[in-house]
Amino acid sequence: MKGFPQNLILALALIASTYAAGMSGVGFAASSINCDRTSASTQVIENLYGKNNSIAFSGDDEASKLMQNFIYNDVNKQSRLTLAQQELITLVVLAASSTTQDIPLHVQAAIKAGTAPEEVRETILQATPYIGIAKARPALIAMQKGFKKAGVKLPLSDAATVTDSTRYDNGLKVQKQIFGAEHIDRGTSNTPADAKFIREFLAANCFGDYYTRKVLDLKQREMITFIALASLGGCDSQLRSHVGANISVGNSRQDLLNTLTVMLPYIGYPRTLNTLSAINAVAPAK
Numbered sequence: 001m002k003g004f005p006q007n008l009i010l011a012l013a014l015i016a017s018t019y020a021a022g023m024s025g026v027g028f029a030a031s032s033i034n035c036d037r038t039s040a041s042t043q044v045i046e047n048l049y050g051k052n053n054s055i056a057f058s059g060d061d062e063a064s065k066l067m068q069n070f071i072y073n074d075v076n077k078q079s080r081l082t083l084a085q086q087e088l089i090t091l092v093v094l095a096a097s098s099t100t101q102d103i104p105l106h107v108q109a110a111i112k113a114g115t116a117p118e119e120v121r122e123t124i125l126q127a128t129p130y131i132g133i134a135k136a137r138p139a140l141i142a143m144q145k146g147f148k149k150a151g152v153k154l155p156l157s158d159a160a161t162v163t164d165s166t167r168y169d170n171g172l173k174v175q176k177q178i179f180g181a182e183h184i185d186r187g188t189s190n191t192p193a194d195a196k197f198i199r200e201f202l203a204a205n206c207f208g209d210y211y212t213r214k215v216l217d218l219k220q221r222e223m224i225t226f227i228a229l230a231s232l233g234g235c236d237s238q239l240r241s242h243v244g245a246n247i248s249v250g251n252s253r254q255d256l257l258n259t260l261t262v263m264l265p266y267i268g269y270p271r272t273l274n275t276l277s278a279i280n281a282v283a284p285a286k
Contacts, residue, residue: 040067041072048083048109055105057211059084071265079261080254088123089262092224094140095124096131096231097266103139107146117152122215123224124158130228153280159214168200171208178218191197218249223259229258231267239275243282253283 014151045055045068056064079086094103110120124143128136129195162170175186188199211221225242229235246256256279264272 001284029215037069041069041076044072044076044083047111047152048087049105053105056193067265070117075261075265079258081258081262082113083113087113087255088119089227089259090113090266091120091265091276092127092227093121093138093231093266095127095135096228099266100138100142101109103168104146104149104229109145111146111150117147117150118159118215120147120154121156122213124215125213126210126221127228129166129210130225131232160209161212161214162208163225167208167212168204169208170212171206174207174211174218175203178222179241179250180248190228219246219251221245222249223255226256227263228258229280230263233267233271233274234237234260236274236278242284243278247283253279253285254285 033166045053049055055068074085076086081089087106091103094100094106106232107120111117120143121140124136125138127139131139144154172184180254188196192200211218216224222242226246228237229239229242243256247253258276260272260279263275
């Protein structure tokens with residue numbers, strides 16, 4: 001190597017050999033580069049649920065691995081969301097799907113990932129007027145079991161901001177803030193007289209009792225509504241409406257896609273593709 005001082009060549013050689021030796025002894029280097037999907041998903045699962053968890057179902061390791069690798073490796077990496085956000089999304093899907101047996105474990109995981117218990121409760125409560133009390137009540141009972149296992153002190157503080165005399169007006173105000181006054185007024189005027197009580201229920205109950213509560217903001221609440229409607233399926237008109245509502249309150253197309261990514265393993269491809277069509281119709285890619 002003409003032109004280079006001999007002492008510099010020796011120094012560079014020494015640095016290179018030291019670096020190579022050091023890297024061979026660093027555990028994370030090889031494991032992170034060569035880590036397979038099973039190893040990666042197992043690490044996420046153990047971080048969330050502990051080593052002795054009930055995520056896998058006994059008797060069929062192959063089926064468990066197929067599901068776990070997809071959820072906790074592929075989806076986890078693609079979604080761009082924190083584990084706490086992913087767990088809250090999963091809780092809404094489970095509640096909407098009446099899969100209450102899995103809720104306690106995911107409640108514990110959400111709390112372990114840094115979610116406040118109040119956020120967990122408000123997430124399921126926000127879904128209630130969309131999935132219905134028949135599904136929400138068992139989900140809330142299962143949530144309480146998760147809280148107890150996580151050592152959460154109960155009961156949680158009340159989060160209501162309205163009274164019987166203000167719930168309608170405040171709910172209507174939120175409706176108009178999200179969808180626009182003209183849209184809401186037109187919908188009310190086009191409703192037959194014998195069905196106007198449903199519009200009043202919508203303002204007072206859905207928006208007054210739930211959207212006005214503390215802890216979560218409008219962006220979070222609209223995203224939860226989106227998750228609930230997409231999980232239920234068969235709500236195409238309402239789903240498109242609330243895709244628009246999400247955009248209106250400040251959520252982006254990417255936010256919706258990130259959320260849908262987490263939902264996909266639980267709701268399946270047909271509902272995922274239907275939801276994607278709604279997103280594309282209302283908030284097309286630029």
